[in-house]
Amino acid sequence: xxxxxxxLGGTSExxxxxxxxxxxxxxxxxxxxxxxxxxxxxxxxxxxxxxFGGVEGLVAYLERENVSAVIDATHPFAAQMxxxxxxxxxxxxxxxxxxxxxxxxxxxxxxxISVPDTEAAVDALGEVPKKVFLTVGRLSLPAxxxxxxxxxLMRSIDAPDQADCPPxxxxxxxxxxxxxxxxxALMVAHDIEVIVTKNSxxxxxxxxxxxxxxxxxxxxxxxxxxxxVSRVVHDLVGVMAFIEAHRFKP
Ligand SMILES: NC(=O)c1ccc[n+]([C@@H]2O[C@H](COP(=O)([O-])OP(=O)(O)OC[C@H]3O[C@@H](n4cnc5c(N)ncnc54)[C@H](OP(=O)(O)O)[C@@H]3O)[C@@H](O)[C@H]2O)c1
Numbered sequence: 536x537x538x539x540x541x542x543l544g545g546t547s548e549x550x551x552x553x554x555x556x557x558x559x560x561x562x563x564x565x566x567x568x569x570x571x572x573x574x575x576x577x578x579x580x581x582x583x584x585x586x587f588g589g590v591e592g593l594v595a596y597l598e599r600e601n602v603s604a605v606i607d608a609t610h611p612f613a614a615q616m617x618x619x620x621x622x623x624x625x626x627x628x629x630x631x632x633x634x635x636x637x638x639x640x641x642x643x644x645x646x647x648i649s650v651p652d653t654e655a656a657v658d659a660l661g662e663v664p665k666k667v668f669l670t671v672g673r674l675s676l677p678a679x680x681x682x683x684x685x686x687x688l689m690r691s692i693d694a695p696d697q698a699d700c701p702p703x704x705x706x707x708x709x710x711x712x713x714x715x716x717x718x719x720a721l722m723v724a725h726d727i728e729v730i731v732t733k734n735s736x737x738x739x740x741x742x743x744x745x746x747x748x749x750x751x752x753x754x755x756x757x758x759x760x761x762x763x764v765s766r767v768v769h770d771l772v773g774v775m776a777f778i779e780a781h782r783f784k785p
Contacts, residue, residue: 538603549608553578
């Protein structure tokens with residue numbers, strides 16, 4: 536099949552794929568980034584930054600750029616992009632593959648409270664004031680403003696707007712990977728009683744879960760959003776097999 540490959544990026548999986556394709560000049564591929572973070576780590580391949588303009592914009596892009604397959608390597612919580620990609624690809628008959636990391640699963644020693652979304656996570660904190668470690672991404676922070684009784688230790692890559700922060704919020708700006716001992720020390724130093732996080736999966740940010748387990752702290756775990764059914768792979772071997780199967784030659 537002749538045509539170009541579009542990789543929807545924004546994750547470490549997408550970056551690993553970019554590295555794997557770096558010396559494969561016969562594969563004509565472009566990566567797309569949303570441009571959310573202030574200092575994005577750019578992939579070592581052709582790339583573009585910014586939204587497409589919804590489903591219609593993406594359809595127009597796929598046609599204009601002669602895209603013959605799409606690899607959706609966006610974050611598991613980037614559900615809008617995944618839905619748009621599904622609709623656009625279905626409309627044009629373009630094959631699509633989701634390349635993502637497996638979700639985290641609790642072990643017997645974990646004390647997880649699974650919730651369907653951020654609003655439910657706020658509810659699960661309860662009325663009694665608590666010291667909360669938040670790693671939900673800065674765009675989810677405003678939801679916690681309606682629970683101002685808690686003290687929040689919020690960690691994100693970029694600083695949230697001050698207006699989005701609940702009244703008692705301390706910020707830590709950091710990008711993973713994090714290690715278990717440092718996570719444990721952080722939780723002890725801040726007297727953390729409960730952790731709120733999204734089930735992103737992957738190893739770069741799972742140290743907090745090990746630390747919470749060791750400290751017997753509960754974790755309010757926001758489940759992944761539901762996205763349209765698709766072929767899903769969790770490793771580079773599966774992605775490369777998909778690419779080879781579609782023979783991206785000029
Ligand atoms: N959500 C998270 O927790 C999270 C965490 C880490 C990294 N990320 C990464 O950050 C990016 C944005 O995440 P999000 O949660 O804001 O996504 P989202 O809610 O699913 O997407 C919102 C809109 O952002 C644009 N967009 C998203 N990903 C894009 C991409 N790779 N290329 C071009 N446009 C893109 C699209 O705009 P148009 O409709 O205009 O096309 C999309 O409709 C994604 O690439 C994702 O992988 C997200």
